[in-house]
Amino acid sequence: MININRKNKSKLPQISTASLPDIVFILLFFFMTVTVMKNTNLLVENTLPNANEIEKLDKKDRIIEIIVGQPIKQYAGVIGAEPKIQLNGKFAQVDEVGSYVLAKLAEKPEHLRSVAIISLKIDKQVSMGIVSDIKEELRQVRALKINYTTFEGDAFNNLQ
């Protein structure tokens, strides 16, 4: 009993905080390297639909994005409220999709061209007309691998 009491009374050695900056720096560098600043500002509304039977698009180097949705308020007055396509941060017409995809493919290294995936980020309010047009364009340039990009969630939420 006495022994234990004495042990408790003896002062704990102070933990050295000298390595704290190093640890923090390591964390810092980790986050600095994984951070991707969002560089495309959306010109269109883009609430993706939900789905749960989805596959992840892990490898970013082979993805070509096509964004579709109604123009945001700021532009709606100028170009109308009809759904529009956004490529490379600019509004585009349907017939520009093919050449855009080909140009993007040409930028990619050769071994990625055959596995490139077109990620269709389409707002859930859009009607299928414009989507069918885009698919037709993609078929014409033989870019057949597509991905309907969605949020993870219950697909029945889309029905409302």
Next chain:
Amino acid sequence: MSKNRELPEVNAGSMADIAFLLLIFFLVTTTIETDAGLNRMLPSGSDRADVKEKNLFRVSLNSNDELLVEDELIEIQDLREKAIAFLDNGGIAEGDGYCSYCKGERDAKSSDNPQKAILSLSNTRGTNYGVYVAVQNELVGAYNELRDREALRLYNILYTDLLTAYNTSELLNADKRVLKEQIETVRNLFPQKLSEAEITAN
């Protein structure tokens, strides 16, 4: 004299604070997000397959987002069940192309075997995209459920788990090849034949 020449030491005590500040900034701005979605293969051209009507499962969406399946108006909630019943039917008689692992009704008027069964999805220009994705999701879900069942039977593991194991594993090549083979086997039992193009049966 000698004391004067010595450079004063820079106080590094605030280094940790500065680093913390930066760390918190990057923590807040970081989004380790990967997109996800439904992968699809667009039809490559005008190749018209030789399909019998009974091997076609027609799903159409009209511009009021109503769902017509095999000439019957149904709710999207019931679609998966119907698709599974169709794919799993195995209606062909014993012999060539007989589906031994199918557990369906074996109705001669429905699909012959999963290899021949095709889901055909058509839509109008007015169909809502969200609803379209929900329907696609249900059809893919039907395939996944059947594949899960077969993978469980053959390898005692869910197909979806098999896929995640394959995608995330840092296994040796030999182990990875085994996984790939298993995935291929299950896939071939229920090959995903989901067509977005209009198919006309002959």
